[in-house]
Amino acid sequence: MAAAGCRGVSRVLEKLENSIKNGDYYEAHQMYRTLNFRYLGQKKYNDLKELLYQGSVLFLDVDQKTSGADLGLLLIEALEKSEEKDCDAWSPKLSNIFAKIGPDHTTEREHFLIQAVKWSSQGNTYGNPTLHQCIAKIYWQELNYIQARHHYIRSHDGKGCAKLLIEFQMTKGFKSEVDLFIAQAVLQFLCMSNRMTANQTFTTYTENHPKIKKNRPPFLLPLLNFLWFLLQAVETKKLQTFAVLCEQYQMSIKRDPCYIQYLDKIAQIFFGVKPPEKKNSGGLFGNLLENFLGGLDDDSDEETPQPSQSRASTSRQILQSTDLD
Template structure:
């Protein structure tokens, strides 16, 4: 088939497609979108294909055709996987918009979400080193989940988003709606430790300082805090630059009674000791159910350091002065 005939054929299908949408024949419209997808793909007209599929997905979703709209959304991701776009973040935000149009209880949204994160991980792992997905993709999803009140899922994606300010603000809401007053420090401590395990020092510091600045139940932004764990996290973030294992160990000893409130902290602190302070890698332990799975997800791909330092008896407070 000549290129001219092919173009005329595409023009005819586009005209029929518009008529199908206008008359509410959404099944027909969906099939015509798919037909054009295959034609554009065979002609390597990727930019036109992406625009067509995105527009079609959005139109179908806005007319409550969720399965058909999500299917075209998946074809958007499929096309993105076959080409290289100049502005990947532009398409990340577009995928986020499509996800927001699909009801959260439909399996189609989860499918599109997973595919979108996977594509974003492919474009980001070589450029910025994020095999778990592009931080902007996680930020877009986190904000969507937060807007829908799904704070636990929002927390997961904020953890990978590099958006410390958003993460801190969301944690304030999470602690106020899901936690007890005595757990205010637990909410922030766990997330900061997880961010540090992911080597996200800047995000961890931003999350912590946003949390203590805007949380209505925390009256100050510098120690001494009433809640010991807030003091611990504050000093931990301060001493990371020192890379001194002795100070880190002393800090953990001083706050051990508070750290023992959550058994998961031990594993996080072991990893932090290895990454930032040259502590020896601890013996591998068996997974502990859900917690073990979480740890594996967080630590996958992280490089471990084996150098050790001899601890001294210097106090943490003295070294911080």
């Protein structure tokens, strides 16, 4: 039975080769699907995955986008059924298919990408970082800065992300937005608990942006100083430092309404701040003060100072060792 099965597959492969040589792509596509069915039944996953990848690339190279994308989807199904775990090894291949589908075939491309990211989400809510890095580079080459940035934020490539942001800011942004482009990226990395990439992105951006060329304070732009101090505070996990930073840089933080939301989540992730119980609470600053004063109650038996006194005292203590704008 096994020998008969092998002979049957060999005949299909021979027909497939002849169909491709003759330019009969429809017949070739049907042959690939036949092989897919047979290989799945025989659990020849390794052979099947390579066959589908090569077939997808072949069709895409001759501008048979629909057939190529279809084989790409069958490849992802094969990866799932074979319980393939090596996302890093397959990410460049899946990205190659994605690139060859091209931006003009939006429906096929988006569907393929969704399935690829879904498959790569093994132990990572946001998908495999290597896959996102590969996809980001493709979008960048196509000058699709928004999508490139989206995928870089889900990668671990801080250097690549920073260089993209510099080009994005210089070609599409205003001069006054030099600090805004990096601020949102750093805060989003931190909201995803990706502290190391946030640091790498900030350092690379400030070192290489022609309007900055510096990676340590004092910066001319207050928001950059805030980000630098924030990254240090995240590393030490000192709530009082974080609270003072947010207080001292309120004007910079208020430049974008999203910053408050990001910082609220960062406070919960890195500083153990509890989410506000009421929607009409004092917001981030009120919540920070409440958590900080709660910590003082736990750590000291002395008389609890008034909120305004505690805030001023803490500010002076931090500012003695740290210069803030």
